[in-house]
Amino acid sequence: MEKMTDQQLIEELRERFDMNRRALQDLQTMTRKLESVNNKLQDSEALKSQFLSNIRNEINNPLSSIMGLSRQLMDSSIKDPAKAASIIHAEAFSLDFQLRNIFIAAELEAGEAEPSVSRTDIAGLVDGTLDLFRYLADEKKLKIDTQVPDELLFVTDAEKLQIVLNNLVANAIEFSLEGGKISVVAQCSDGQLILEVIDSGIGIAPEHQEKVFDRFRQVESGSTKGHRGHGLGLSIIRAACDLLGGNVELESDLGKGCRFSLTLPEIESEMTDVLAKDGNFFLFDEGEKY
Template sequence: MDSATLVPLALAFGALVGAAVTTVIVLAHRRGQRAAAVATPSVPDGVDQVLDALESAGVVLDPSNVVVKASPGAVAFGLVLGRALVHAELLDMVDRVRRDGEAIEQEVDLARGPFGDAHMYLFVRVARLGARYVLLVAEDRTESYRLDSVRRDFVANISHELKTPIGAVGLLAEALSSASDDPEQVRKFAKRLTKEAERLARITQEIIELSRLQAADALSKPDLVDIDDVVSLAIDQNHVVAEAENIQLVRGGDKHVRVFGDEALLVVALHNLIANAIQYSPQNSRVGIGVNCTDGVVEIAVTDQGIGIPEEERERVFERFFRVDPARSRHTGGSGLGLSIVKHVVQNHGGDVRVWSQPGRGSTFTIRLPEATGASALTLGAEL
């Protein structure tokens, strides 16, 4: 066979081999795609976008309980680690749905993440998603549980606090009736009855004030408030009680500083601090009230020479109904709400309140508020 014949045959053979190789590569690629699809299954159309937009936690699991898709919330709650559900309780719910075919809903108490001690309360719904997958959606109800607990404690504390003066009023009323023929006893019981009635009125008023301070619009219309006026008014309100206990109220120099806020509320807060200082101070001592302003921060400090606060209780003094010395507080008619009101008033004004104390040497409570600077004061004045 001459060379002229061999060349076309070689070309034809080369083309045939090339086509065969190309076919093999295409088939291998398709097989690889099918294998990849089996190894990394995709969720039904649209579910990806829904999970990405979900604020609550959402998880899709395949037949082997491998997490195929998880929303950002599921990761943030610590429900998913790698490609697995962390909590056995959730896996149990998934298995029940896969076994019975019926969607289930349940509230669960879970550890927040695989390593933490904190707990979260979730409302979980699990249902089938198509023939292969299971969808788990969890809504965080931890805050709701916390608020319910706070409400229950608050109601229990109020009941406890009101029980004493209400019981005293009843007993005093009976005593008055029995002593109707003895004017001296009538005057004695009437005086105590008046004191208990005042205590009831004070507790009720402080509960109302605390509820108002916790409202979203507690400080919706702030004014310019002169701190020197606030100090003067608060001292005047405590002057008679201080004199009765031989306690001297010592005031620092005027600072002529102003803040944005509600003058009446700030007076209530400072009044509570001064009243608290008087209550826990020995007779013939001093309570100092000073104002300082540094770097745009106004500080109002109330210092006493009282019994002081143990270190382990300093973080709790602003809790409702908490008392450092319950017997002393009840004897003087304290409700246990005063410092809680101080904290909420100050927070509503964009500030904070701090405490320094040493048992046997006294305490200093300091209200810190942002100063109304010249430019911002002018702006507020224009708005008003």
């Protein structure tokens, strides 16, 4: 073996030192990444625990009311049956809404949700959603304004769009102050549907605006939580928009309400003979298309 000169030995040592230094840097980088992943997992577990606590209340409270009031109705021991029936309906509606959100969130998370395309009557869909939530808006004396063309037909997934709109309207009502105003605006521009839900409620601070779209995330939590919900609604909105090739944007400031703007591209489909109106689907023969 040829004897190394002093210079060659120095170069060899320098090269090995550099290799060790790079390996140490790589190890430090990997350690930081692992720490970051670990922190995210811990945050995720904390959010899931908070979600489970919230959803337990969101399900148990309506169920308890329904069971208690229905028992009183069965025993004929209640003085105002009409009022009791109204409360039962409200609690059942709340429970149904929460469960539907859980089911669609599970489908979206598992990648099992697929677009089901139809020509959608946007005005009918908006009216149907507002009719569903009218009693909640009336309880808070909210004025609801709509600006939707009567003949606005758009090819998209009517069911997914209805879920998105339901959550946007429910969110607007929940966070609006009594006597406030909610606006629903829709238009079609350059082959895209632009749908906006605007409220004059408590608003969202800029530093929280991206976080509210995270699953299970709520700005308020624990003993400071003053609003219903379990932190799924806005994450469902974003996931459904992604599924349909669109996006949702939020404009807000604390104390100045929120503007949620949804933009969806029209989906190419041969099923233009299916019309979705108010969540229902109708088939037309060739001669009945318009």
